[in-house]
Amino acid sequence: MSVFTSLADIAPLPIWQGVLARSVEGRELTFAVVELESGSVVGQHQHPNEQVGMILKGSLRFNVGGESRDLHVGDTYVIPANVPHDAIAGAEGAVVIDVFAPVRADWRKFTPGAMQTPNWP
Secondary structure, X not given: OOOOOOHHHOOXXXXXXXXXXXXXXXXXXXXXXXXXXXXXXXXXXXXXXXXXXXXXXXXXXXXXXXXXXXXXXXXXXXXXXXOOEEEEEEEEEEEEEEEEEOOOHHHHHOOOOOOOOOOOO
């Protein structure tokens, strides 16, 4: 198995309604490109993984540990482990990079969806 792959060759995982993640797992972390449809909601949740991310396209209203912010292309975020957070995609939707440590083993429960062209780049 090669250490290289194209984003277009990764089947999307339907994480929430209107939210697809294409993820790559290393031994210690998960890297994901996440696409959010216009107005899609990532309900409040928390996990034992630290999460670091950046907006690649569109915008999000992000709430992390009681702090809210409208994020746009180039904005970053850091979510410590076990801190409640939620997000709502802007009118144009959003594409973000999320990196989790340790690996998001809970995402293994999702069945990959049909192959489709990524919304980024």
